[in-house]
Amino acid sequence: MLPIASFLNELVKIAHAGTYVSFFTGEKRTDATFFPSGTLKKGPLSIYKVGKDPGYAPTGPASSIRFLNYYMNRAGKNLDPEQKAKIEKARLMLHNYNEKLKKEKLKAR
Numbered sequence: 001m002l003p004i005a006s007f008l009n010e011l012v013k014i015a016h017a018g019t020y021v022s023f024f025t026g027e028k029r030t031d032a033t034f035f036p037s038g039t040l041k042k043g044p045l046s047i048y049k050v051g052k053d054p055g056y057a058p059t060g061p062a063s064s065i066r067f068l069n070y071y072m073n074r075a076g077k078n079l080d081p082e083q084k085a086k087i088e089k090a091r092l093m094l095h096n097y098n099e100k101l102k103k104e105k106l107k108a109r
Contacts, residue, residue, distance in 0.1 A: 033058075035067070044086045051090065065091055068087055072088070072091075
């Protein structure tokens with residue numbers, strides 16, 4: 001059986017699906033990737049910078065890559081080719097950055 005504090009925190013999680021506030025600490029937590037509005041209309045470098053920022057992608061650049069893939073799969077048919085190329089270039093830059101982080105992590109072991 002869950003202690004009362006854990007139970008209340010679980011209720012808050014369910015109510016806010018994705019972003020929730022810890023009932024007792026008031027600490028805001030998120031498990032999702034959220035880019036500021038208008039970011040995907042900018043150039044690949046801007047998208048890349050936001051994608052590697054832990055404030056917008058809390059689980060790292062891999063979550064940004066997944067987000068961009070999701071966006072491309074859902075909106076890809078309606079995007080003009082130039083915008084699609086920008087997003088694809090940013091995704092590739094994030095992929096290279098993520099691979100670099102993985103190699104550094106392996107070297108540190």
